[in-house]
Amino acid sequence: xxxxxxxxxxxxxxxxxxxxxxxxxxxxxxxxxxxxxxxxxxxxxxxxxxxxxxxxxxxxxxxxxxxxxxxxxxxxxxxxxxxxxxxxxxxxxxxxxxxxxxxxxxxxxxxxxxxxxxxxxxxxxxxxxxxxxxxxxxxxxxxxxxxxxxxxxxxxxxxxxxxxxxxxxxxxxxxxxxxxxxxxxxxxxxxxxxxxxxxxxxxxxxxxxxxxxxxxxxxxxxxxxxxxxxxxxxxxxxxxxxxxxxxxxxxxx
Numbered sequence: 202x203x204x205x206x207x208x209x210x211x212x213x214x215x216x217x218x219x220x221x222x223x224x225x226x227x228x229x230x231x232x233x234x235x236x237x238x239x240x241x242x243x244x245x246x247x248x249x250x251x252x253x254x255x256x257x258x259x260x261x262x263x264x265x266x267x268x269x270x271x272x273x274x275x276x277x278x279x280x281x282x283x284x285x286x287x288x289x290x291x292x293x294x295x296x297x298x299x300x301x302x303x304x305x306x307x308x309x310x311x312x313x314x315x316x317x318x319x320x321x322x323x324x325x326x327x328x329x330x331x332x333x334x335x336x337x338x339x340x341x342x343x344x345x346x347x348x349x350x351x352x353x354x355x356x357x358x359x360x361x362x363x364x365x366x367x368x369x370x371x372x373x374x375x376x377x378x379x380x381x382x383x384x385x386x387x388x389x390x391x392x393x394x395x396x397x398x399x400x401x402x403x404x405x406x407x408x409x410x411x412x413x414x415x416x417x418x419x420x421x422x423x424x425x426x427x428x429x430x431x432x433x434x435x436x437x438x439x440x441x442x443x444x445x446x447x448x449x450x451x452x453x454x
Contacts, residue, residue, distance in 0.1 A: 209247070210277045217247050217274070224249035230348070230374055231452045235259040238345035238450065241335055243292050243354075243375075246271050248278035248285075250348055255282040263338050267291035267302045267327050286338070292354045293329035294361035300329050332358055333366045343369045346450040353381025359419055360389040367423050372450050373443040377416060379408040380437035390415040409437060416441060 211217035223229045236258035242251045245264035254262050262285045266272045272289045279285040291300045302325040336344050347370050349355045379386055393415045420427045425443040432438045442451055
């Protein structure tokens with residue numbers, strides 16, 4: 202049984218309340234009926250999206266969060282939801298590596314770094330996990346909806362995750378960030394767009410346009426339809442919605 206949290210645990214003087222209001226109460230992602238569907242929530246934060254998916258009827262939600270502080274709140278907020286399972290990990294191309302996580306004073310989404318050679322530069326060290334490994338929770342059945350809000354870690358996931366995984370994904374929603382993990386963004390964009398165009402240095406005024414071109418080509422060559430919504434307050438980010446024809450877990454971007 203999925204019971205709605207009457208009063209979610211949220212940190213005072215942080216962005217937790219704003220995020221919960223935006224995603225859970227105002228339904229930022231415009232979720233449709235998810236009855237019987239399987240969801241991967243990458244960058245689950247305090248659980249607003251996972252809780253919303255559960256209350257929309259999702260059969261199984263795997264919520265992944267790299268910040269131990271946010272993970273503790275996520276676990277509390279989803280405790281009464283039998284369909285939600287939580288995992289403390291950072292998204293990466295490889296499994297079981299140790300990666301550094303830097304939190305924020307505002308309780309916003311955690312930043313993940315793949316180099317932990319200097320342990321004192323990170324707030325936490327957590328294990329990594331790949332998308333194919335997370336999908337194993339569904340026992341070979343497709344991922345109906347993948348949500349990616351992982352602060353730049355999406356670029357390495359796009360570039361390194363095998364095509365066989367994407368073939369078994371029906372729909373993807375999330376954010377892109379061109380000002381985070383720039384080297385991974387650069388590698389992804391150059392791999393997808395060559396020989397038409399390439400980048401070698403950070404060019405802030407064009408980076409989002411190049412990113413949108415790259416993810417459009419990435420998803421369309423894999424059989425997805427793509428919608429994009431620009432963030433008017435942040436020139437380095439955008440929301441995207443990729444779906445298979447005839448499928449729509451998200452009613453509108």
